[in-house]
Amino acid sequence: MVELVPTLLRQELSRLAEDDLRLDGRGQWEGREVTLETDCLYNAEGSAKVVMGDTIVYAGVKFELRTPWPDRPAQGSLMCGAELRPVAHRKYEPGPPSPQSIELGRVVDRGIRESGCIDMESLCIVPGEKVWGVMIDIHVLSDGGNIFDACGLAAIAALRTAVVPAERFDVGEDYTLKVKGTPIMASFTRVGGRYVYDPSEEEELGGDERIHITLGDEGHLHSLQKGLRGVFTPAEFAEIFGVAHLRCVELRKLVANQEGN
Amino acid sequence: MGGYGDVQLLREDGLRLDGRKLDEMRPMTIEAGVLPAADGSAMVTHGLNVAVAAVYGPMEAHPRKIQRQDRAVIDVRYNMAPFSTSDRIRPGFNRRSREISKVTAEALESVVLCERYPRSKIRVEIEILAAEAGTRCAGLTAAAVALADAGIPMRDLIVGVASGKVEGIVVLDLDKAEDNYGQADLPVGILPNTGEIAFLQMDGDLSPDEYNLAMEYNFKAAAEIHEIMVDALKRRYEGGEN
Numbered sequence A: 001m002v003e004l005v006p007t008l009l010r011q012e013l014s015r016l017a018e019d020d021l022r023l024d025g026r027g028q029w030e031g032r033e034v035t036l037e038t039d040c041l042y043n044a045e046g047s048a049k050v051v052m053g054d055t056i057v058y059a060g061v062k063f064e065l066r067t068p069w070p071d072r073p074a075q076g077s078l079m080c081g082a083e084l085r086p087v088a089h090r091k092y093e094p095g096p097p098s099p100q101s102i103e104l105g106r107v108v109d110r111g112i113r114e115s116g117c118i119d120m121e122s123l124c125i126v127p128g129e130k131v132w133g134v135m136i137d138i139h140v141l142s143d144g145g146n147i148f149d150a151c152g153l154a155a156i157a158a159l160r161t162a163v164v165p166a167e168r169f170d171v172g173e174d175y176t177l178k179v180k181g182t183p184i185m186a187s188f189t190r191v192g193g194r195y196v197y198d199p200s201e202e203e204e205l206g207g208d209e210r211i212h213i214t215l216g217d218e219g220h221l222h223s224l225q226k227g228l229r230g231v232f233t234p235a236e237f238a239e240i241f242g243v244a245h246l247r248c249v250e251l252r253k254l255v256a257n258q259e260g261n
Numbered sequence B: 001m002g003g004y005g006d007v008q009l010l011r012e013d014g015l016r017l018d019g020r021k022l023d024e025m026r027p028m029t030i031e032a033g034v035l036p037a038a039d040g041s042a043m044v045t046h047g048l049n050v051a052v053a054a055v056y057g058p059m060e061a062h063p064r065k066i067q068r069q070d071r072a073v074i075d076v077r078y079n080m081a082p083f084s085t086s087d088r089i090r091p092g093f094n095r096r097s098r099e100i101s102k103v104t105a106e107a108l109e110s111v112v113l114c115e116r117y118p119r120s121k122i123r124v125e126i127e128i129l130a131a132e133a134g135t136r137c138a139g140l141t142a143a144a145v146a147l148a149d150a151g152i153p154m155r156d157l158i159v160g161v162a163s164g165k166v167e168g169i170v171v172l173d174l175d176k177a178e179d180n181y182g183q184a185d186l187p188v189g190i191l192p193n194t195g196e197i198a199f200l201q202m203d204g205d206l207s208p209d210e211y212n213l214a215m216e217y218n219f220k221a222a223a224e225i226h227e228i229m230v231d232a233l234k235r236r237y238e239g240g241e242n
Helices: A004-018 A099-114 A147-160 A201-205 A234-260 B095-109 B135-149 B176-181 B208-237
Strands: A034-038 A046-052 A055-066 A077-083 A124-126 A130-142 A184-191 A194-197 A210-215 A221-227 B028-032 B040-046 B049-060 B073-080 B120-130 B159-166 B169-172 B184-190 B197-200
Touching: A004 A201, A034 A147, A034 A234, A046 A147, A055 A147, A077 A099, A099 A130, A099 A147, A099 A184, A099 A210, A099 A221, A130 A147, A130 B049, A130 B120, A147 A184, A147 A210, A147 A234, A184 A201, A184 A234, A194 A234, A210 A234, B028 B135, B028 B208, B040 B135, B049 B135, B073 B095, B073 B135, B095 B120, B095 B135, B095 B197, B120 B135, B135 B159, B135 B184, B135 B208, B159 B176, B159 B208, B169 B208, B184 B208
Parallel strands: A077 A130, B073 B120
Antiparallel strands: A034 A046, A046 A055, A055 A130, A124 A130, A184 A194, A184 A210, A210 A221, B028 B040, B040 B049, B049 B120, B159 B169, B159 B184, B184 B197
């Protein structure tokens, strides 16, 4: 059964791709509707909920005081982790973090970290002694496909609403964390031989390799990742890069609008 | 239970710090069918608590050693999200969550008609997204609604509810401060139709009279919560507001 369903699904997806169709009726580069809610969890210093089709993801930001790394005495730290808890799908099992969830967390982490949106030196309280550690935890509650983009969006949206709990730690007054940009991820999966944007659960099940692109405010690349078995051509990348660029601008607006409220 | 006497938890006018009466519970909302990937699901908000439960199955029971020839087993995982508390929790199971998972599973096995599904497993995942005292009860209530939402036959729902004692006075539904500095906590799982109890824990100090009063509060609140649970399920299946 494990093999049979994807085989039939693959045939169907290939047939649809010939006519430039998708299983759920979307266009090749059309994303599902995205809803974003921020500041939605008590106890998290910053939080966000993202719903994309059947995918539901929460992200929460916590701070802790720690001693800085010896080679970077005046810098705080950022850590982003994702958990694919068994709540999210019947395919996920309990146990130590799977390679999948580690990849997910690290790809999101790189996009945020490398965009430079957090000034690590601003997280320093006493050089060599005390700095802030910022932790973004991503909780996938329902995997309906393309959890990468949902996680990336939830993480940056949560981070952008985070308030540093300085009073609770006796190091001054609370203040809003300074975040200088909004890195956004766009993901593509090869389905029926061609790439589509924002794959659904079925498209992932019957699809091949995936590519994740994280772009900063200026349109610069901050993280790339190819996952699963398969190859692509430079021309294919150029095409999806163009789509990613447009989509990231739209989603960045969504984050900004949410903050405006 | 902290039981520190130096923190004032009741006001001069006899009300509690958040203005509630002694037998008044925090506001609660329940929504069924919130997770599209799951066979059944529910979200409970109770005060500032947010608990989500997902049900998968009945499915093949593995590892094989947990299989029962005559009935289904219920596999519960109660988990607190790292950002659900004031200090971040390291991801993963700990002793507290293991114990809560175990007694919650046993409570649910008491109402689900497990014998309908021999050799199978029903997975119940409880995720606490925000915690403000009373998460095991919110989780239990969410799990019961999620099981019903999944269409799994049950003898009754289970309502998770707790009472406790602060400054020597029995109160319904402890909030965070009352939980930290109070003198007793009595969380129970009540079958609203039969009046039976499927889940029981307690810590602290209660006299027999105080226990009786706390239970009386619990049963009264359970009836209220039961209505909210039924309403959530009706809205899901009768095409009401949703």
